[in-house]
Amino acid sequence: MLKVEGINVYYDKIHAIKDVSFQVKEGEIVALIGANGAGKTTTLHTVTGLIRPKSGAITYFPEREANLYDLTKMPPHKMVEMGLAHVPEGRRIFLQMTVLENLEMGAFCKGKATKEDLDRVFARFPRLQERKKQVAGTLSGGEQQMLAMGRALMSHPKLLMLDEPSMGLSPILVEQIFDIIVELHRSGTTILLVEQNAEMALQIADRAYVLESGRVVMEGVGSELAASEEIRKAYLGG
Amino acid sequence: MVFLSFINNLINGVSLGSVYAIIALGYTMVYGIAKMLNFAHGDIIMVGAYVCFFMVSSFGLNPVFGILSAILVCTVLGILIEQLAYKPLRQANSLAVLITAIGVSYFLQNAAQLMWTSNPRIFPAIFGNGGLQLAGGQLMVPYKTLVTIGVCVIIMVGLILFTGKTRTGKAMRACSEDKEAAQLMGINVNRTISITFAIGSALAAVAGVLLCASYPKLIPTTGSMPGIKAFTAAVFGGIGSIPGAFLGGILLGVIEIFSSAYLSTELANAIVFLVLIVVLLVKPTGLLGKRTSEKV
Numbered sequence: 001m002l003k004v005e006g007i008n009v010y011y012d013k014i015h016a017i018k019d020v021s022f023q024v025k026e027g028e029i030v031a032l033i034g035a036n037g038a039g040k041t042t043t044l045h046t047v048t049g050l051i052r053p054k055s056g057a058i059t060y061f062p063e064r065e066a067n068l069y070d071l072t073k074m075p076p077h078k079m080v081e082m083g084l085a086h087v088p089e090g091r092r093i094f095l096q097m098t099v100l101e102n103l104e105m106g107a108f109c110k111g112k113a114t115k116e117d118l119d120r121v122f123a124r125f126p127r128l129q130e131r132k133k134q135v136a137g138t139l140s141g142g143e144q145q146m147l148a149m150g151r152a153l154m155s156h157p158k159l160l161m162l163d164e165p166s167m168g169l170s171p172i173l174v175e176q177i178f179d180i181i182v183e184l185h186r187s188g189t190t191i192l193l194v195e196q197n198a199e200m201a202l203q204i205a206d207r208a209y210v211l212e213s214g215r216v217v218m219e220g221v222g223s224e225l226a227a228s229e230e231i232r233k234a235y236l237g238g
Numbered sequence: 239m240v241f242l243s244f245i246n247n248l249i250n251g252v253s254l255g256s257v258y259a260i261i262a263l264g265y266t267m268v269y270g271i272a273k274m275l276n277f278a279h280g281d282i283i284m285v286g287a288y289v290c291f292f293m294v295s296s297f298g299l300n301p302v303f304g305i306l307s308a309i310l311v312c313t314v315l316g317i318l319i320e321q322l323a324y325k326p327l328r329q330a331n332s333l334a335v336l337i338t339a340i341g342v343s344y345f346l347q348n349a350a351q352l353m354w355t356s357n358p359r360i361f362p363a364i365f366g367n368g369g370l371q372l373a374g375g376q377l378m379v380p381y382k383t384l385v386t387i388g389v390c391v392i393i394m395v396g397l398i399l400f401t402g403k404t405r406t407g408k409a410m411r412a413c414s415e416d417k418e419a420a421q422l423m424g425i426n427v428n429r430t431i432s433i434t435f436a437i438g439s440a441l442a443a444v445a446g447v448l449l450c451a452s453y454p455k456l457i458p459t460t461g462s463m464p465g466i467k468a469f470t471a472a473v474f475g476g477i478g479s480i481p482g483a484f485l486g487g488i489l490l491g492v493i494e495i496f497s498s499a500y501l502s503t504e505l506a507n508a509i510v511f512l513v514l515i516v517v518l519l520v521k522p523t524g525l526l527g528k529r530t531s532e533k534v
C-alpha cells in the first residue's frame with residue numbers, strides 16, 4: 001500500500017533521514033520504533049509532504065497495484081483525499097475551535113461532515129460526544145488524543161499514520177488508545193504506528209522497523225523483534 | 239448645548255472609529271491567517287478611494303457602481319500583491335516580510351503619485367449632504383455617518399458569521415492556528431491565504447470610500463495615517479480577534495475625536511498612541527486578545 005525507497009531528508013545541512021526504506025502492506029499494522037531524535041517524525045512528515053526528500057521515492061497504491069501515486073510530488077493537502085490520514089506528534093488539534101469543529105475539519109476534504117460520520121466517531125469515542133460543544137483547548141491530554149484520532153477518522157482513511165499516540169499519557173490511557181488502534185485495524189484500516197514506546201508498539205504490530213540516527217537498523221516481525229536480545233537491551237529495558 | 243455637542247462628538251467619534259474598525263478588521267484577518275503585518279493595507283484604501291473618485295467624478299457613474307469598482311480593483315490588487323510580493327517569502331523570516339510590506343506600501347503611494355499626481359482631489363458627496371434631524375432640529379446626523387456606522391456593524395457581524403459558520407471561514411481559523419495540521423486536513427493553505435487577502439482588500443476599498451465620504455481630501459498618502467491608526471486599533475483590541483478589531487477601532491475613533499474636541503487638536507494623535515501604550519502595558523494581548531492555552 002505504501003512503499004518508501006531510499007529516502008534522504010535534510011534540515012539545511014543536517015542529514016536527518018539516511019537512505020530509509022520500508023513498506024506497509026494492506027491490512028497490516030507496521031510500527032516504526034526508535035529513540036527520541038531517531039527520525040520517526042521526520043519520516044512521517046516526508047510521507048505526507050510536509051518535508052520533501054532530497055532523493056528517494058515514496059509510492060502509494062491504495063487499490064493494489066492499480067493506481068500508483070508518487071507522494072513526493074503531491075501537495076500535502078491532496079493526500080487526505082487519497083485516503084492517507086496523519087495524526088501528528090503532539091496531536092495538533094485546533095485548540096481554539098470546538099470539538100465538533102475539529103471533527104468537521106477532519107472531513108474537510110469530503111465537503112461536509114455527515115451525521116453518520118460524526119456518529120461513527122462518537123460511538124468510538126463517547127467522551128467526544130459529551131464534549132462536542134467544548135473548546136478543544138479545555139480537553140484533557142487523553143481526550144485530546146482521542147479528538148486527534150477521531151478527527152483523522154472523519155476522512156475514512158485507508159492508511160492511518162499515528163505519531164506517538166501514547167506520548168504524555170498515563171499507562172491506563174495508553175492501554176485505551178492502543179485498544180482503539182487494534183479495533184480500527186480489525187475494522188479494516190491499515191496502520192503505520194510511530195512509537196518511542198517500543199514495548200506497546202511491538203505487542204500489536206505485524207511488522208516493525210527500528211530507526212536509529214536516521215537509519216533503519218533492524219526490521220522484522222513484531223513478536224520476533226520483541227523477543228530479540230538487541231531490542232530488549234536497547235528499547236525494552238533489558 | 240454642552241450635552242448636544244457631546245452627543246455630536248460621540249457620533250463623529252463612532253463614525254471615524256467605524257472606518258478604523260473596517261480597516262482594522264482587514265489587518266487583523268490577514269495577521270491572524272498569514273501571520274504578517276501587511277503595512278500596505280492602508281494604501282489599498284487610497285487606491286479604492288481613487289477608483290471610486292474617478293468612476294463617479296470623472297465618468298459620472300452612479301456611486302454604487304463606483305463602490306463596486308473600488309471593491310473589485312482592490313480585491314484583485316490585494317491578491318496580486320500577495321502572490322507577487324508575499325507568497326515567495328512564505329518561508330522567510332518575519333523581518334524580511336515586514337520590510338517587503340513597507341516596500342509595497344511606498345510602491346503603491348509612488349505609483350499613485352505618478353498616475354494621479356499629488357494634487358488633492360475632492361471626493362464627491364456620494365451619500366448627499368442631508369441628514370437625520372434629531373432633538374427638534376438641534377442635532378443633525380449626516381446620512382454618510384449613518385451609512386458608515388451601519389456598514390461597519392454589518393461587516394463585523396458578517397465576518398463573525400463567516401468565520402464561525404462557513405466551511406471556508408472555519409478553514410481560515412484552522413490555518414490561523416496551525417498551518418501544517420490544516421494541510422493534513424486537506425485544507426489548501428495557499429488558497430486560504432489568498433481568500434483572506436481578497437476579503438481584507440475588499441474591506442479596505444469600502445473603508446476608503448467611507449473615509450473619503452467624511453474626509454473628502456484625497457491624495458496619494460490619504461490611506462497612510464488611517465492605516466497606521468487602524469493597525470493600532472487592531473493591536474489595541476487584540477490582534478487576530480474580529481470583535482477586538484471592531485472594539486479597538488470604535489474606541490480609537492472616539493478617543494481621537496474627544497481628545498481633539500476637549501483637549502487639543504494638535505495632541506489628538508499623541509493621546510491616541512498614549513492610550514494604546516497604557517493598554518498594552520496593562521494587558522499585552524490587547525482588550526480582547528486571546529491567550530493560547532496548551533494542555534498535555
Ligand SMILES: Nc1ncnc2c1ncn2[C@@H]1O[C@H](COP(=O)(O)OP(=O)(O)O)[C@@H](O)[C@H]1O
Nearest residue numbers: 011014016034035036037038039040041042043
Ligand atoms: N525542524 C527541524 N529543524 C532541524 N532539525 C530537526 C527539525 N526537526 C527534527 N530535527 C532533527 O532531525 C532529527 C530527527 O528528528 P525527529 O524526526 O523529530 O525524531 P523522532 O520523531 O524520532 O524523535 C533529530 O536529530 C532532530 O534534532
Ligand SMILES: [Mg+2]
Nearest residue numbers: 040041042089
Ligand atoms: Mg517524533
